[in-house]
Amino acid sequence: MCGIAGFFGQPPNGAAAVLADMIGAVRHRGPDASGIHIKETAGLAHARLSIIDIASGQQPMRTADDELSITFNGEIFNYVELKTELERHGHIFRTASDTEVILHAYRQWDVDCVSRFNGDFAFALHDARQRRLFASRDRMGVRPFFFTRQGRCIYFASEIKALLTVPGITAEIDPIALDQIFTFWCPLAPRTGFKGIEELEPGHRLIAESDRLVCEPYWRLTYPRSGEEEEDRRSEPEIREELRALLLDATELRLRSDVPVGAYLSGGLDSSIITAAVKHIRSDRLRTFSVTFDNAEFDETAFQNEMVAALGTAHSAVATTPADIGALFPQVIKAAERPILRTAPAPLHRLSALVRDEHFKVVLTGEGADELFAGYDIFKEAKIRRFIAAQPQSSRRPLLLRKLYPYLPRLAGQSQTYLESFFGARPGDETDPLFSHLPRFRNTASAKMFFSGALKAELGGYDALADLRDRLPADFPRWHPLSQAQYLEAGLLLPGYILSSQGDRAAMANAVEGRFPFLDHRVVEFAARIPPRFKMRALREKHILRDAFQDLLPKTIANRIKQPYRAPDAPSFSGPDAPAWVSDTLATDRVRDAGLFEPRAVEKLMTKCNSGRPLGFKDNAALVGIVSTQLWHDMFTKQAAQPPARKIA
Incomplete structure (x- = not known):
């Protein structure tokens, strides 16, 4: 690397x-x-x-x-x-x-x-x-x-x-x-x-x-046409056996190195499978690394410790607070070179620093499993929304919405009416190729209400959703709905954010190479051919992957419901522990000079954040997006880049 x-x-x-x-x-x-x-x-x-x-x-x-x-x-x-x-x-x-x-x-x-x-x-x-x-x-x-x-x-x-x-x-x-x-x-x-x-x-x-x-x-991510011959027609046990062999081989290939190789261990299914696979392949003691939080909503320490005990790894963890995230965030944006709408890269930046300080250069991670084997709640969400849309008069089907996002307490506590409004389909949504992701895209895009009048005028009515629709593969309409949703995750968010701002940039800021067995192209192509019913059985995500590796994992890990990696957002930039740079970066004159956001709207948002009231998805995304954009503007466009000292070894 x-x-x-x-x-x-x-x-x-x-x-x-x-x-x-x-x-x-x-x-x-x-x-x-x-x-x-x-x-x-x-x-x-x-x-x-x-x-x-x-x-x-x-x-x-x-x-x-x-x-x-x-x-x-x-x-x-x-x-x-x-x-x-x-x-x-x-x-x-x-x-x-x-x-x-x-x-x-x-x-x-x-x-x-x-x-x-x-x-x-x-x-x-x-x-x-x-x-x-x-x-x-x-x-x-x-x-x-x-x-x-x-x-x-x-x-x-x-x-x-x-x-x-x-x-x-x-x-x-x-x-x-x-x-x-x-x-x-x-x-x-x-x-x-x-x-x-x-x-x-x-x-x-x-x-x-x-x-x-x-x-x-020279290569494209693609899926079989729904129900056609390209789909793997073998029995579930046969597919499961080949999947296991293929992923073990992909893991073994990624252990090739002339320096020691460690692994990230989040406590979730994906990193646990990779760590267990390494132990299955090699008998020597493995070094593992993880992030912990002081907030139970984000922390997975108990599951990490269970895997460490089960595998006997030599383990190190870095504790991360909102104050730590706030202090580090400017470095995160310098590394990412673009605005971000989540603080999640910051703890991973700290984690790679821990790996570096422990004299490791290479770690294996579990990225890619959710995209390939339907692990995210957005896949279940789309399935439930389609189920509801098929019988809009049903009073029982919408109750399934309560099974979504159990790790988001504010959403889980909302009324049934709110949930149906939040996730409900608008007229024409059922035929939209972006159906699976429309709630996410629309809720994220609501942060654009903070854009300045000048920026909106420069955009001239640009429609990002229409742009994305025009870029979809020609065969996209013929794919199974789950495959369509997987493509949007694996072909867009994975390379554009998870492997970039949250992956390569967070790790390489500290000269640490991440390796991803799930993203071996053989695994990717094989997973694409697996029938959707084997990936998601009812609402059980990553069904076939769980079963393929359950013998290597503790039962609590093998059966654990997906909890996506997240980090504190608004608390990292507000309240008494907020870093001084935040008020400077979001000062009215600084926001006005940048010309990207409406200063008065930003002021109101910060007042809301500093009130101590918990924020929802929209306000959190808006705050992180505004903060990161202002930092990005100041770092890359406002100030002339200073050439580094030349040193050629």
Whole structure:
């Protein structure tokens, strides 16, 4: 895992200095070593986090004939098998690194090499003979890759802050991206928060030559047409057995490392399965790490301790209070490089700092299971809402709404009338392809009432929901309703927020690499073919996954109802323990100068927060969104980026 940066095209004046500044901005991703390489019209830079082939895996790496060079972030987990195959084709290797495998795979299979990689990766490869830059990103979007064009030159990097060190490249807020964030929690790729700066989409590759730039998919997340042959027709026990074998293999592949590998342990089903899988594969004592809270609404300590006792792991935890979140939040936004509507990345930022301080660089986590196996309450919610809509006159069906979100006390305490109004379908919703997510999108978007008149005018009636509908795959209407809902989670929120602001950025801020066995593309493709009835049995989420691994888990964990990872929102920025920067950031003149929100409305919201009354979803999302947007504006657009001190090892 590392930081990458570079350019392709007509080289700028002082190219070496430009590369040094770019890679210096992301040295936190790779503090172990750094380097640059310039050849003809390409410049590559690298900040290394040494995990595989520590002795000889330095980058940028070149082939012996100096025709190919690469800067690579991430891991190719099947590099051992690929290396053996390439050696049979006559390739000779000088290192034991997965980086060199990419170079030889490209030479053997050209740009189609990425289809053979099982990994989490973002890389840029310069082919001097063909005068081509070839870049690619992993299928699920675990590792980031951003790029922008200036004149006849393309600049790219792991993080946007590296691009902003290039003379002439500035951060200008994209109002449409901001509207998308305040609807979906993230921009719709390739859009980022800044005009003119793009994100290479998950499962895509970029090919740049002197006269063209192409971004194209090499893989797409897809599901079978409902009831058709692509769906797995085997018995549930047969599917369950293969799922178990596949996930164990994916976990074993992600244990390949020349440094120790630990695991995050939340106390939920997903991280518990991964941790138990590691113990099943390896007998040595595993190091586990977790977050705890002083508020029972968020804390999962009891379940964490139960798994630690069951598996005998060596465990460390970091306690997190609202004050801790408030103090750390500016660093979280600096790492995320975009506004966020939840504080959840902050405790994970603290957790990765604990992992770093314990001298670990790699952790396995359970991300992806909820998206692939229908674990979130939003899937149950959509099923119940469809059930109610089928018989709108029924008085009994709406009572099922009380089974939703038991971990949200304010919602659970609402009247039946309120719940039916909150979750109820509007005319035409049943035929809307976004049916499963409409309540979430609409409730999140209500925070846009705080947008300033100038921002609303600039948006000019832009409709984020219509934009998303236009981007859906052609086969989307033919998928099962559960598959449609899963696609919106796995194809949008997962790469756009969970693997980004809450994943890569939170971990790599402290030079920690997260690995995700559930996101092995073989597991993803296999899970997509599993019949929906095996994923959700009645309202039992992740049915087949639970049964596949129940023998490795305590019964209380195997049967535990999903409690999503959450963190305190409004209390982190209000009350007597609120950090001083909050009042400065939300001062009326600061809000007015930024021009993104109505100052008077923000004042009223803060008064409500400071009253001590608990806030609902809408106000919490609005507060965190406003706070993070103001911080983001101040960090990236208000102040000129200061180039970091140059240090090339």
